[in-house]
Amino acid sequence: MKKALSLLTVSAMAVSMLAGCGSSNTAATTAATTAAATEAAKTETAAPAAAATEAATTAAAEAGSTDLADKKVGVCIYQFSDNFMTLFRTELQSYLESLGFKPENISIVDGANDQATQTNQIQNFITSGVDVLIINPVNSSSAATITDMVTAANIPLVYINREPDEQEEKRWADENMNVTYVGCDARQSGTMQGEIVADLENKGDINGDGKVSYIMIEGDPENVDAQYRTEFSVKALKDAGIEVEELDDQVGNWDQAQAQSLVANSLAQHGKDIEVVFCNNDAMALGALQAIEAAGETVGTDVYLLGVDALQEACENVKTGKQTGTVFNDHISQSHSAADAAVKYLKGETNDHYIGCDYVKVTTANVDDILASLG
Ligand code: GAL
Numbered sequence: 001m002k003k004a005l006s007l008l009t010v011s012a013m014a015v016s017m018l019a020g021c022g023s024s025n026t027a028a029t030t031a032a033t034t035a036a037a038t039e040a041a042k043t044e045t046a047a048p049a050a051a052a053t054e055a056a057t058t059a060a061a062e063a064g065s066t067d068l069a070d071k072k073v074g075v076c077i078y079q080f081s082d083n084f085m086t087l088f089r090t091e092l093q094s095y096l097e098s099l100g101f102k103p104e105n106i107s108i109v110d111g112a113n114d115q116a117t118q119t120n121q122i123q124n125f126i127t128s129g130v131d132v133l134i135i136n137p138v139n140s141s142s143a144a145t146i147t148d149m150v151t152a153a154n155i156p157l158v159y160i161n162r163e164p165d166e167q168e169e170k171r172w173a174d175e176n177m178n179v180t181y182v183g184c185d186a187r188q189s190g191t192m193q194g195e196i197v198a199d200l201e202n203k204g205d206i207n208g209d210g211k212v213s214y215i216m217i218e219g220d221p222e223n224v225d226a227q228y229r230t231e232f233s234v235k236a237l238k239d240a241g242i243e244v245e246e247l248d249d250q251v252g253n254w255d256q257a258q259a260q261s262l263v264a265n266s267l268a269q270h271g272k273d274i275e276v277v278f279c280n281n282d283a284m285a286l287g288a289l290q291a292i293e294a295a296g297e298t299v300g301t302d303v304y305l306l307g308v309d310a311l312q313e314a315c316e317n318v319k320t321g322k323q324t325g326t327v328f329n330d331h332i333s334q335s336h337s338a339a340d341a342a343v344k345y346l347k348g349e350t351n352d353h354y355i356g357c358d359y360v361k362v363t364t365a366n367v368d369d370i371l372a373s374l375g
Helices: 005-016 026-046 047-063 081-097 115-128 140-150 168-173 185-198 224-239 258-271 280-292 312-320 331-346 369-372
Strands: 073-077 106-110 132-135 158-161 178-182 211-217 244-251 278-279 304-305 327-328 360-362
Touching: 026 115, 073 081, 073 304, 081 106, 081 280, 081 327, 081 331, 115 132, 132 331, 140 158, 140 168, 140 258, 158 327, 168 178, 178 331, 185 224, 185 304, 185 327, 185 360, 211 224, 211 258, 211 304, 224 244, 224 278, 258 280, 258 327, 278 280, 280 304, 280 312, 312 327, 360 369
Parallel strands: 073 106, 073 132, 132 158, 158 178, 211 244, 211 278, 278 304
Antiparallel strands: 327 360
16 A cells, blocks of 8 residues: 555645646645645654554544444446556555455456446446445446436445536535545646646747647547646646647547557657647557657657656656656545545545545656655
8 A cells, every 4th residue: 555645745845836726626625735744744754654654554443443344345447457547446455455444345347448337337236235336437427327326225425536527516415415526626737737848948849939839639538637638738838828839639548559649640740840749648648659759759859748647657757858747646645535435434424525636747856756655
């Protein structure tokens, strides 16, 4: 299990750089993160590892009073082959075990990117009598149907990673449902990508023609993360007074191989006119890098490359200059918050209907700290 505490200090630093990221939850998450960071700072001066162990022990002790060993948790992941969700579910599994759930009572299933498959899995979990469900929906637009199925069976529900729409979240509050969402505000990650470019000495304008010419490689467009990252990365450039030109906008579905071929096509068409390649996640940035190198171009000299997630490999690339920057999507904090929310429901307590988390900008300046945190 990874230590969440040491990351909170980094998160708090990022939050302070983040004026006006547009989240309705910003004030609340800032306050929470700052408080947590203060707590972390206090303990860090003593012994970080001891502090993390103590925090886990306290969480386990609190959870233990509900006798979690007998509780069954069902976890639905939209697709196991997704790099980021693999980190998320691995951490979720080990954190649930550290809280006292028995491994045989934790069931994690692969929706194989098919909503019908996932809906069946949810139905099976309900029939088998799980005590709580943690769901990463295949389609966020199916959330209302999923919520109705699960709440009709009186099972509390924690959504993760793919945020249902505002109307659906409002319904949980209006109808006092034991349903919550744990995730980050994707607008923040897009904004950070744009800011990394705007902070470069040439502000992304490699050829000096007065504008930044970019291509956008999007994740699954049904997903609000893809929509917001696409919109807010470019908005951050414009907000910094930079003129932009979109040369291409393609859907790579969060996938490395798809992104590689899309960026190869785009490079064949636009060549050195492309100054920035924005990818909605790091898996696609890894694919983009393969295409850039195959075209004989160099990141940092011919083109800038941005991703999101802070996958280990992408961070190594940031360190060696093969990727300009990324944004840490904190799977440790998100998976722990999701498990903690599930435990609260099992203890008969309530949760807020939105549990936020902050992204962290990653450049050469802090990549070593991020890599150290990732372990
Ligand atoms: C995003 C993440 C992507 C992908 C997606 C799945 O938050 O950045 O890499 O995992 O979630 O919904």
